[in-house]
Amino acid sequence: MVDYEVIDEVGHLADAARRLAAGQGPVAVDVERASGFRYSQRAYLVQVFRRGVGVFLFDPPPIGDFQALQDAIGHEEWVLHAASQDLPSLRELGLVPDSIFDTELAARLLGHDRVGLGAVVEDTLGITLAKAHSASDWSTRPLPQSWLEYAALDVEHLVDVRDKLLEELHEQGKADFAAEEFRAVLEREPKPPREEPWRRLSGLHTVRGRKALAVARELWTAREEYARAEDVAPGRLVPDRALVAAVLADPKSKSALAAVKEFTGRASRSQLDRWWAAIEAGRATSHLPLERATGGDSLPPPRAWADRNPEADARLKAARPVVERRAEELRMPTENLLTPDLLRRIAWTPPEPVTEASIGDALASLGARSWQIAQTAQLIADAFVGSVQAVSEPSETAS
Template sequence: MAEYPVIADDDTLADAVIALADGEGPFAVDVERASGFRYSQRAYLIQIFRRGAGVFLLDPPALSRYDDLQGVLATDEWVLHAASQDLPSLRELGLEPPRIFDTELASRLLGHERVGLGAIVEETLGITLAKAHSAADWSTRPLPQGWLEYAALDVLHLIDVRDILVAELAEQGKTEIAAEEFQAVLDRPSKPPRTDPWRRLSGLHTLRGRRTLAIARELWEAREELAIAQDVSPGRLVPDRSLVAAIAADPESKRALSAIKEFNGRASRTELDRWWAAFERGRAATVLPPDRVPSDTLPPPRAWSDRNPAADLRLKAARPIVEERASELGMPTENLLTPELLRRVAWEPPEPTDAEGIGEALRALGARSWQVHETAQMIADAFVASVQEPPSPAENDS
C-alpha cells in the first residue's frame, strides 16, 4: 500500500504549492466531507493532483490560509467529478476555479450508461477503483492510511480520464455543448434559504392541526440549534421518525415524553429538558403556522388533464419529441432539457408561442443556449400540433 501523508500545517502546504506550481496542465481536485455525520458540509480532506507534481492530501481543519494555493490553482483548469457537489465546500475556503472540466457531466453528455467515478475510470482506463470508503466519516482523525489511499486514487487518474473524454466530446461534436454546461455549473448561484425549512421534516404529512405544526416547528428548531452547536448531523441526534412519533403521542409531561419508545437517538434522553421546552413553546405559541404554504410547484402531470387540459395536450405532444431528440444526440433527456423546464413552458406558454418565444421562456428558466437551439423549434411545433391533433388514447393513458 502506498503511503500518502496528509498536509496539516501551513509550512508543508507552502512546499506543496511550490511543487504544484512546477507541475503542468490541469489540476484534478476532489473533496471528502462528513455528510450524515456532521452538520456542516465543510471539507475534511482536499485531494489535488497535477502531472509533474504528484498527489497532495490537505487537512482543511488544520490549515489557516489558502491564498497562495489559490494563486497557483487559478492558473489552469480544474478537473472534478460531479463538480456541483464539491464547489461549495471549496468556495468556503476561498478556492475558486477559473474553469472546470466535470468528468461526470461530460460522461452524461456522451451517453455513458454508468457515470460514477469508479465506472468511468474502469471504462476509459481499464482500472478498477474500490469505493469502500465513500460513505466514511471523513472528520475522523487521524485518517486511516487505507482511506487516504482511496482518496488519492480519486484524483490520481482523473486527468487521464479527462483527456479521453475530451477526445470523445470532439468526436461526437459536443465540445462546445460541454463547455456551456461546465460554465453553467460555475455560474449557478447558491440556493436561497428555504422558507419554513422545518417543513422538510420527514413524516410531517402524517400530523394534523396548526397547533401540532407549531410543536413540530419548535422541536425541529431545537434540534437544529443543538446540531449546529455540536456540528452533528441532526438525524444522528434524534431521527425525524422519532420527533414525529413524539409529536403524534402528544405527551402530557416530560416523564411521558421520556417513556415514548420510538423517541430514541443519541440525544433523546440526555437533552430531554430541551425537547420538553420545545413542546411547551409550541403549545403556548400565539402565532400558528398555516397548514400549507403558497408554492409555485406545478401539479403532477397525471393531474393535468383535469386541472389544465390544454397544458396536458401540449406536454404530451412535446415530451416524446424531446425524448427522441435526446436519443438521437446520445444523451439522457434531462441533459438535453430538464423535464421541469418543459413542464413550465407547457403549463403556461409564452406569447407568442413560437420558437423565439419558447426560447426566451426557456432561457429565463435557466436553459443554456445550446439547449434552446436544439429544442425551442420542436417544442413550438409540438404545441401547435397539440391543438390540431389530440393525442391518441394510448398517450392519454401514459
Template sequence: MAEYHVISDAAGLVEACDLLAAGSGPVAVDVERASGFRYSQRAYLIQVYRRGAGVFLFDPPPIGDFAPLKRAIGSVLWILHAASQDLPSLRELDLEPEEMFDTELAARLLGHERVGLGAVVEHTLGITLAKAHSASDWSTRPLPQSWLEYAALDVEHLVDVYEALAAELVEQDKTDFAAQEFTAVLQRQPKPPRDDPWRRLSGLHTVRGRKALAVARSLWTAREEYAREQDVSPGRLVPDRALVAAIRANPTSKQALAANKEFMGRASRTQLDRWWAAIEAGRADENPPAERAAGGDSLPPPRAWVDRNPEADARLKCARPAVEAVAEGLSMPTENLLTPDTLRRVAWSPPEEFSAEAIAESLRALGAREWQIDHTAQTIADAFVESVQPVPEAESPVS
C-alpha cells in the same frame, strides 16, 4: 498507486504549492466531507494531483488559509467529478477554478450508462477503483491509511479520464455542449433558503392539525439549533421518525416523553429538557402554521394538470415525448438536454406565440443553455402547435 503526501500545516502547504505550480497541465481536485455525520458541509480533506508534482492530501482544519494553493493552481484548468457537490465546500475556503471540466457531467452528455467516479474510470481507463470509504466520516482524526489511499486514488486517474472524455466529446461533436454546461455550473448561484425547511421532516404527512404542526416546527428548530451548535448531523441527534413519533404521541409530561420508546436517538434523553421545552413552545404558539405550505413558485404535479390547466396538460403531453426523442438522437439523458422542470414551466406558462423564437426566449429566461435551446426550441414549438389541433373525427363506417 502513486505516492501521496499528507499536508496538515502551513509550511507543508507552501512546499506543496511550489511543487504544484511547477507541475504541468490541468489539476485534478476532489473533496471529502462528513455528510451525514456533521452539520456543516465543510471540507475535511482536499485532494489535488498534477502531473510532474504528484498527489497531495490537504487537511483543511489545521491549515486554515489556502491562499497559497489558490495562487498555485487558481488559473489552471481544474478537473472535478460532480463539481456541483464539491464547489460549495471549496468556496468556503476561497478556492474556486476559473475554468473547470466535470468528468461526471461529461459522461452524462456522452450517454454513459453509469456516471459514478468508479464507473467512469473503469469505462475510460479499464481500472477498477474500490469505493469502500465513500460514505465514511471524514472528520475522523487521525485518518486511517486505507482512507488516505482511497482518497488519493480519487484524483490520481482524473487527468487521464479527462483526456479520454475530451476525446469522446470531440468524436460526438459535443465539446461546445460540455463547455456551456461547465460554465453554467461555475456561475450557478446557491438556491435561496426554503421558506419552511421544517416541512421536509420525513413522515410529517402523518401529522394532523395546525397545533401539531406548530409542535413539529418547534421541535425541528430546536434540533437544528443544537445540531449547528454541536456540528452534528441533525438525524444523528434525534432521527426524523423519532420527532414525528413524539409529536403524534402528544405526551402530557416530560416523563411521558422520556417513556416513549419510539423517541430515540443519542440526544433524545441527554437533551430531554430541550425537547420538552420545544414541545411546550409549539403548543403555546399563537400563530400555528397552515396545514399546507404556501405554493410559492412551484407548479402543481403533472397528474393534476388535466383538471387544473387542460391546455398546459395537452402541451406537456405533446412536448415531452418529442424532447425525449431529441435526447435519444443525441445519446444523452433527457434531463441533460432539458430539465423536466424547465419543460413543465414553459408548458404551463408558454409565450403567446408558439414560434421557435418565442419558445427560445422563454427557455433562455429559465436558464437553459444556448445548445439546449438550439436543439429543443423548434421541437417544443411544433409540439405546442400540435397540442391545439382538433382531433379528426373518426370516419363513419361504410354501410
C-alpha cells in the same frame, strides 16, 4: 502501499503550492466531507493531483488559509467529478477555479450507463477503484492510511479520465455542449434557503392538524439549532422518525415524552429539557403553519393539469415525447437535454405568439443553455402549435 502524508501547516502548503504550480496540464481536485456525521458541509480533506508532481493531501481545519494554493492553481482548469457537490466546500476555503471539467457531467452527456466515479474510471481506463471509505467520517483524526490511499486514488486518475472523455465529446460533437454545461455549473448561484425547511421531515405526512405541525416545526428547529452548535448531523442526534413519533404520541409531560419508545437517538434523553421546551412552545404558539405548504412558485402536479389547465396539459403531452426522442437521438438522458421542470413551466405559461424564437427566449430566461435551446426550441414550438390545433379541432367521433 504508498505512505501518504497529510499537509496540515500553512508553510508546508506553500511549498506544495509551488510544486503544483510547476506541474503540467489540468489539475484534478476532490473533497472529502463528513456528511451524515457533521452538521457543516466543510471540507475535511482536499486532494489535488497534477501531472509531473503527483498527489497532495491537505487538511483544511488546521491550515485555514489556502491563498497560496489558490494563487498556484486558480487559473488552471480543474477536473472534478460531480463538481456541484464539491465547489461549495472549496469556495468556503477560498479555492475557486477559473474553469472546470466535470467528469460525471461529461459521462452523462455522452450517454454512459454508469456515471459514478468508480464506474467512469473503469469504463474509460479499465482501472477498478475501491469505494470502501466513501461514506466514512472524514473528520476523524488521524486519518488511517487506507483512507488516504482511497482519497489519493480519487484524483490520481482523474486527468486521464478527462482526456478520454474529452476525446469522446469531440467524436460525438458534444464538446461545445459540455463547455456550456461546465460553465453553468461553475457560475450557478446557490439555491435560496427553503421557506419552511422543517417540512422536509421524513414521515411528516402522518402528522395531522396545524397545532401538531407547529410542534413538529419547533422540535425540528430545536434539533437544528443544537446540531449546528455541536456540529453534528441532525439525524445522528435524534432521527426524523423519532421527532415525528414524539409529535404523534402527544405526551402530556416530560416523563411521558421520555417514555415514548420510538423517541431515540444520541440526544433524545440527555437533552430532554430541550425537546420538552420545544413541544411546549409549539403548543403555545399562535403562529400555526398551514396544513400544506404554499409551494411558492411551484406548479401543480402534471396529473392535475387535465382538469386545471387542459391547454397546458395538451402542450406538455405533445412536447414531452418529442424532447425525449431528441434526447435518445443525442444519446443522453432527457434531463440533461432539458430538465422536466423547464418544459413544464413553458407548457403551463407559454410565450405569445409561440415561435421558435419566443420559446428560445422563454427557455433562456429560465436558465437553459444555448445548446439546449438550439436542440429543443423548434421541436417544442411545433409541438405546442400542434397541440392547440388538436384541441380546437372537433373530434371526428362527435355527433
